[in-house]
Amino acid sequence: MTHRSTYSKSLAFSLAPALTTALVFGLPALAGVLALATPSVSQATVQDSACRIHAVEALEKGEGGIPANLDFLADRLRAPEFARYREFRLIDTLDFKLELNKVVDHKFKSGHNVELTLLGEKDSKLELNTKLKRGSSNLVDMDFVVGSNQIMLIPVRRGDQTIIFAYQCKHR
Known part of the structure; x- marks a missing residue:
């Protein structure tokens, strides 16, 4: 059958x-x-959104734990993948105002550049592309889907330093 x-x-x-x-x-x-x-392919899609990206330094040494200004990430930073880190510090927070298919580029105090592009909407979630760079090196180039106000973490290493980029986006 x-x-x-x-x-x-x-x-x-x-x-x-x-x-x-x-x-x-x-x-x-x-x-x-x-x-x-044939169903209509040109469905209404999101035209703009707002994202806030936090750059968080993760340290293997130290006993500072998770400070109050990172409480919103505490559950995520206590996850097994970050267990080796003893201390976290907020380095920078930048806001991105996105329009459909337009690249927005900001430089963080850590020296990293983040390019973020709104690609559209899928199942009421935002479709985005991010490029994370340090100097001329491309560290991350990926498309992802995230729900409104959900948080996505992208850690990058540079020598002994680990920076975690926390993306939080919402429909405007």
Whole structure:
């Protein structure tokens, strides 16, 4: 027995009349029926958003723990992937005002440049591209999807130094 998804069943159901039309009236009629049956691709999408990115230094030595100004990240910084770090310091916080498909570039006090681009919206979440650079070196170049006000962490190392970039974006 073959199991078909709901999508494939509905597609077969919606294409059956089109194929019948093509057999009876010819190919030009098929094109007209398929154009009517095809869902609209140009759905409304987000045009702008606002993001705040925090640069956090993670230190393996020290006993400062997580300071009050990083309480909003405390659960994440206590996760197993950051267990080796004993102290965290907020270096910088920058705001990005994004427009669809336009690159916004800011330089952080750590010497890193962040380029951020709003690519659109997927399932009510923001689609973004980020490029993280230090001098002429590209450290990160990736697309990602994030829900409004969710936080995404991107750690980068440079020698003994680790900087964690915390991205938080929302629809405007």
